Amino acid sequence: MEAVVAACRSALAKQGTVIVLTGAGVSAESGIPTFRGKEGYWTIGAREYQPQELASHAAFSEMPWEVWAWYLYRRGVCRAASPNDAHYAIARWDDAFKSQNDRFALVTQNVDGLHRRAGSPPSRTYAIHGDVDLMRCSVECVANLWPIPPGVPALAKGEPVGEAARGLLVCPRCGEMARPHVLWFDEAYDEPRYRLDTVRDLAAAACLVVVAGSSAQTNLPWQVVMLAARNGATIVDVNIEDNPFSEVAAQSGGAIRDSAATALPLLVDQLSR
Ligand code: APR
Numbered sequence: 001m002e003a004v005v006a007a008c009r010s011a012l013a014k015q016g017t018v019i020v021l022t023g024a025g026v027s028a029e030s031g032i033p034t035f036r037g038k039e040g041y042w043t044i045g046a047r048e049y050q051p052q053e054l055a056s057h058a059a060f061s062e063m064p065w066e067v068w069a070w071y072l073y074r075r076g077v078c079r080a081a082s083p084n085d086a087h088y089a090i091a092r093w094d095d096a097f098k099s100q101n102d103r104f105a106l107v108t109q110n111v112d113g114l115h116r117r118a119g120s121p122p123s124r125t126y127a128i129h130g131d132v133d134l135m136r137c138s139v140e141c142v143a144n145l146w147p148i149p150p151g152v153p154a155l156a157k158g159e160p161v162g163e164a165a166r167g168l169l170v171c172p173r174c175g176e177m178a179r180p181h182v183l184w185f186d187e188a189y190d191e192p193r194y195r196l197d198t199v200r201d202l203a204a205a206a207c208l209v210v211v212a213g214s215s216a217q218t219n220l221p222w223q224v225v226m227l228a229a230r231n232g233a234t235i236v237d238v239n240i241e242d243n244p245f246s247e248v249a250a251q252s253g254g255a256i257r258d259s260a261a262t263a264l265p266l267l268v269d270q271l272s273r
Helices: 004-013 056-061 066-078 086-094 113-118 163-168 196-204 218-230 242-250 260-272
Strands: 018-023 040-044 047-049 104-108 125-127 129-137 178-182 206-212 233-236 253-255
Touching: 004 206, 004 233, 004 253, 004 260, 018 086, 018 196, 018 218, 066 129, 066 178, 086 104, 086 113, 086 260, 104 196, 113 242, 125 196, 196 206, 196 218, 206 218, 206 260, 218 233, 218 242, 233 242, 233 260, 242 253
Parallel strands: 018 104, 018 206, 104 125, 206 233, 233 253
Antiparallel strands: 040 047, 129 178
């Protein structure tokens, strides 16, 4: 930890953006199962689906209400969970930079809304895989995002979407079916919905990137770390296991092999002194 803190201090003394990049591991201690764990499986009819199959435009085109049922179940799990010490530490760190406008950015792969609930401001939070509390038009008549209406209930596992909820899950502009605002596996990042260009620019201008709880299996997080590293930023990895980000971090800031809810509060407290 001391070596990592020292590396972060020298990075912070330079000019540049400070990025915290979070993945599913940061919400693990809030009880939200990761996508790739056993709990992610979902049965429709006689078949078990893997999340990667359901979180796709192809699945939504074929069986939209089953995909919605899965998201409304997952959203219920997210809403029942509470932010943990990692989320709160990140919000505190953002606050510590408030006199240095726009220097801090939180880039998150998590769609669970826990960073927002812990106090990270939307203006500096880049939800690059979307947000389970938002929906948008399924035929993209307009780029607007809307909150999922309050009348749409959380569903139990296997429970279908009822008629009343179906009537609410429509685009407020054109009346077509709405879709969850999440990036699916067969879709690409873009600027209007997922802030692709903004996040790349922030990464290119970074002096420090702290990655926490991510397995480096998705494209934009990897780009963020590589762009930042190539431009001389210090990279730190917080994870309970080795992963491809730890190898990059080993070239500069180093890794903390501990849970996010333990490591991030310690790191932030030491750097805020
Ligand atoms: N503290 C720190 N790290 C942890 C913890 C913890 N308490 N628990 C698990 N981890 C680490 C794991 O070791 C793993 O490296 O978190 C990582 C979780 O990996 P993934 O589940 O692959 O999460 P992530 O990198 O966020 O990728 C998930 O891919 O499925 C898509 O779009 C979906 O955003 C999602 C992304």
